[in-house]
Amino acid sequence: MLQPLPSPSLSGTSGAARPRPALYTQQERARRDATRWTLVQGLLAPLQFLVFLVSLGLVLRYLVTGQGASAAATSVVIKTLLLYTIMITGCIWEKVVFGRWLFAPAFFWEDVFSMAVLALHSAYLIAWFGGFLDSRQQMLLALAAYAAYLINAGQFVLKLRMARLQGAGA
Numbered sequence: 001m002l003q004p005l006p007s008p009s010l011s012g013t014s015g016a017a018r019p020r021p022a023l024y025t026q027q028e029r030a031r032r033d034a035t036r037w038t039l040v041q042g043l044l045a046p047l048q049f050l051v052f053l054v055s056l057g058l059v060l061r062y063l064v065t066g067q068g069a070s071a072a073a074t075s076v077v078i079k080t081l082l083l084y085t086i087m088i089t090g091c092i093w094e095k096v097v098f099g100r101w102l103f104a105p106a107f108f109w110e111d112v113f114s115m116a117v118l119a120l121h122s123a124y125l126i127a128w129f130g131g132f133l134d135s136r137q138q139m140l141l142a143l144a145a146y147a148a149y150l151i152n153a154g155q156f157v158l159k160l161r162m163a164r165l166q167g168a169g170a
Helices: 026-034 036-065 069-098 105-130 135-169
Strands: none
Touching: 026 069, 036 069, 036 135, 069 105, 069 135, 105 135
């Protein structure tokens, strides 16, 4: 049976805040801290973000000036290959820590959105290798992929912050 939601108090709060479930159990935290895949993810994430920033600059330069199409396209391919790498190693990390290759409850929505990010980046590669769109359309597709990537990166940064806060409280 569904339980009614608590009604807000006059002060604008809903009474006692329900504690969030811990992101990691003690065993998961121990596995996370013990695996080398945590370090791999910790190195790949900022590297990918740096490549993203450079590529974004090249893509925007091309869209504004019409110059540097080859450099922009190459940078998107490199960014996409890094994305595939971080996704594969992330699946390994998730398997080691949570016992699942993907969609562990703690990272379910981040993984769902990651699939959209992968789909957009893959669509770019298909368009680029297959010549299905002109250069401008390909760069606009890359921007869509990059917007999705930024949202997904934000999800993971928030989750990392949550993990640090929960770790400090433990």
